[in-house]
Structures are given as C-alpha cells and as structure tokens.
Amino acid sequence: MLRYAYVTEKATTQMDRENKLSFIVDTEDTKEDIKKAVSEIYDVTVVGVKTLITAKGIKKAIVTLSSDDSAEEIASRLGIF
Secondary structure (H helix, E strand, O other), X not given: OEEEEOOOHHHHHHHHHHXXXXXXXXXXXXXXXXXXXXXXXXXXXXXXXEEEEOXXXXXXXXXXXXXXXXXXXXXXXXXXX
C-alpha cells in the first residue's frame, strides 16, 4: 500500500495551496486502493487520487483531501513539519 510520504518543494506547495498529499505507493495499487488506505489510516475524506509512474519506475500518488480535512495537519502527524 502506502510506502512513505513524498516530500518535495512542489509537494509542499500543493499541500499548502491545494490541500493535497503525495505518497509513494506500490505499483500494483489502484486509485481505489490508495483512496481507501489514506481514508482509513488518517481518518480523512479523500476527494480524488491521481497517479503517475516516475522515470525510475516508482508509482507516485497525489491525494486530494476534502475541504473539511487539513493536509497540513496530516503532514504534521507524519512528522514532515
């Protein structure tokens, strides 16, 4: 499932401005799998999931949270801030 949070300058900007979190996930995971995992682990409402495979063959998921949930709060729980 979720391997780890993906923290870059762009990911941090998306978290602040668009309420999105980025994760590195297993390549076999579907968007529904990712949505369910994030919802259950962090007790949030996921609005959408976008995935991409990097040039190195790693799957990255960008998860959009509902306006009721805070991506910054989740990031602080993860120890990113």
